[in-house]
Structure formats: C-alpha cells, structure tokens
Amino acid sequence: MCSGKTTMPFDPLSFFALAKELGDHSSRDECKLRTAVGRAYYSVFLVARKKTGILDDTDVHSKVITKLRTRPGFRATADQLGSLRRLRTVADYEMEPRVITDRDWAKNWVRANTLVPSILKYLNAW
Numbered sequence: 001m002c003s004g005k006t007t008m009p010f011d012p013l014s015f016f017a018l019a020k021e022l023g024d025h026s027s028r029d030e031c032k033l034r035t036a037v038g039r040a041y042y043s044v045f046l047v048a049r050k051k052t053g054i055l056d057d058t059d060v061h062s063k064v065i066t067k068l069r070t071r072p073g074f075r076a077t078a079d080q081l082g083s084l085r086r087l088r089t090v091a092d093y094e095m096e097p098r099v100i101t102d103r104d105w106a107k108n109w110v111r112a113n114t115l116v117p118s119i120l121k122y123l124n125a126w
Contacts, residue, residue: 012042012043012044012045012046012047013043013047013120014043015039015040015042015043015046016039016040016043016044016116018036018039019035019036019037019038019039019040019043019112019113019116020036020113022035022036022039023036023037023040023109023112023113024113027106028106030105033105033106033108033109034091034092034105034108035091036109036112036113037084037087037088037091037105037108037109037112038088038091038092040084040088040112040113040115040116041084041085041087041088041112042088043116044081044084044115044116044119044120044123045061045064045081045085047120047123048064048065048068048081048119048123049064051123051126052064052067052068054067061085064081065078065081065082065085066078068081071126073122074122076122077118077119077122077123080115080118080119081115081119083111083115084112084115084116084119087102087108087111087112090102090108091105091108
C-alpha cells in the first residue's frame with residue numbers, strides 16, 4: 001500500500017493494492033468504487049508506460065495503447081488497457097454515465113479488478 005516518503009521509486013502496483021482495498025470492501029459506495037477503477041487503471045498504465053518507454057506528456061495514454069497494439073501478441077492487452085482506460089474516464093468525468101451499463105459501479109469494479117491481472121500477465125512477459 002502507499003506509504004510515507006522513501007528513497008525508492010514509487011511502485012505503481014501500490015495503486016492496485018489501494019484500488020482493491022477501496023473496491024473489495026465497498027460494494028455500494030460509488031465514490032470508492034469510482035476511485036478504485038481509476039487507481040486500477042493507473043496501476044497498469046504506469047507499468048505499460050515504462051515498458052513501452054514512452055515519456056511524452058501529450059496524448060501519452062493513446063500512445064502507450066498504440067505501442068502495445070503494434071507489438072506482436074499484445075493486441076488483446078492493448079484492447080484491455082483501452083477498455084480499462086474508458087472505464088477510468090467514465091469514473092472521472094461522467095457524473096451520470098451516458099451508457100446505461102456503465103452506471104453499475106460494483107460491476108465496473110469487478111471488470112477493472114479482472115482486467116488488471118490479465119494486463120499485468122502480458123506486461124510482465126514483455
């Protein structure tokens with residue numbers, strides 16, 4: 001989990017640990033579930049960004065997904081990261097999600113919690 005100041009680089013998987021704490025114990029708390037989805041996304045996005053070596057600040061999320069998509073055997077991983085990114089965007093920007101199926105935050109959290117290990121499996125094999 002996140003801790004105080006350290007000399008070690010930040011481990012983005014700490015975001016996923018926090019997401020699990022928020023998401024697994026708050027099945028009806030929309031605020032916590034939305035936050036859990038966002039932290040889950042950033043945990044794998046930061047790993048993917050490091051693996052791809054993309055340091056840009058402009059449109060970095062799309063660039064990371066595109067780079068994954070062009071790597072042999074990583075198209076599905078890129079699609080999964082794109083799906084998780086979309087959920088994070090809904091969580092952060094849509095107070096009343098336009099797509100009706102996106103309004104169930106317990107289900108959104110289950111989806112995010114399923115995607116992260118799948119994405120990490122491929123990123124760790126990079």
